[in-house]
Amino acid sequence: MRRANQRDVARMAGVSTAVVSYVLNSGPRPVAPTTRDRVLAAMNELGYRPNENARAMKFARTNVIGLLIRDITNPYFSELAQKVQDRAHEAGYGLMIGNAGSDGVEATAEFKNMLTREVDGIAVYGIRRPETLSAISKSGIRLVSLDWHLEESDVPFVGIDDFGAAREAIEHLLGHGYADIGLIAGDRPDPRVVAWTEMMATRLAPDRADELKVAGEFSLQGGYDAAYRLLTLPVPPRAILASSDVQAFGAIRAAQYLGKRIPDDVAIISIDGTDASAFTFPSLTTIQLPFQEIAEFIVDELTGSDPPSTHRMFAHTLVTRESCGCIPLRLAPDQVRL
Incomplete structure (x- = not known):
């Protein structure tokens, strides 16, 4: 079946094709309300749809x-x-x-x-x-x-202020008394790594800081591998900051595989605040991005x-949940909230 065009609409509405164009483009000339209604009714009856490619070429925009x-x-x-x-x-x-x-x-x-x-x-x-x-x-x-x-x-x-977000996450862990904090970094330097490096410089010996900073891809596997390395150190960190939620998801799986209790054995916090972070087990404390x-x-x-x-x-927001110890584990189902 042939697709209706502007001529078909004009013929049915009893107007010129120019008037149809004015209705479609809201100008450049005004159209009387009754005439406009006839044109719109004809478009509806014919199932007419504007040719967006042609309009884009005319107005040098693609929408x-x-x-x-x-x-x-x-x-x-x-x-x-x-x-x-x-x-x-x-x-x-x-x-x-x-x-x-x-x-x-x-x-x-x-x-x-x-x-x-x-x-x-x-x-x-x-x-x-x-x-x-x-x-x-x-x-x-x-x-x-x-x-x-x-x-x-x-x-x-x-x-967002990536440096400030990482700093707030670390300060939250320090507030819990977790002084030995590991980092799952990204695959290239960024402000989150800089914040961790600066804050740990006065708390960790250089060798200890080096072993507690592990780079990984921004992926589930990247987070899993990095957390596995951290948690199998002779002295594993008491807490971990993951640079992203997806890395933290992998880190939670690694901790569970190794028999580590979260947050009793290791606390975990991340930066992103995706919807999925509320539904891990334990639920993930995270820096929420808008x-x-x-x-x-x-x-x-x-x-x-x-x-x-x-x-x-x-601005970012700290959302506290189970993985850092702020909220007890095993909330009732109706208490789970994003």
Whole structure:
């Protein structure tokens, strides 16, 4: 069956195709309410849908934004992507999602597609080379960075105070009396590692600090392997700070495999605050990031008409649960809350 076009709508409504166009685009000329109603009724009866590709070419916009993240299977990124998608749809935009991977966005086909004007803006994690920024700038595509290492650049950046988040997590563990704190770091230096290093420098001997800092991938396996190394040391740490929730999930499994009781034998805390963190056993104490606010900022920046902002840092929140000892284990089912 042939798809209805603007001529069909105009014929049924008894108007010109120009009037149909004015209704679709809310201008540039006004349309009388009764005429507008006839056009909309004809569209509905014919099942007419605007050709968005043609409209995008006419107005030099695609009404699609891009989100390049490190790993969609990581709960942090999948949760953020969901909220960005919801916000984009509210604003009338589609969302193209791609994985940057550990090697950076430059190697991905999705990134190359986005640079050829398939999107109106990109929120990106994983820029590894300076020339990438130049390429994006020349393309005219709006950009928001999710990379902490671009905080000092002129590229609009959104994030949290990673140093402050790690510091608050460590201070919470110290408040429990856990002075011997291990770190599951990421696979490259970041402010969370810097915070742990500075705070442990006055509490641990250099050799002890070296053995209590273990790098791992931001994955379940990465967290498991790093925690296994920490917990099988001759003197394992009394507490562990995981740089991300997904690493903490792996760490909880490693502790349980080794017969360690959480938090009696080892306390665990992380940074992210994904929904899944409330449903581990024990439930995970974590630094909660404001996913909704970050998602709204990303979409508003990429779709707005105002000049782009420079940087936006959002506040984090400590959420205390069972894994650090703040809340007793085995809560009743109706007491489990996100």
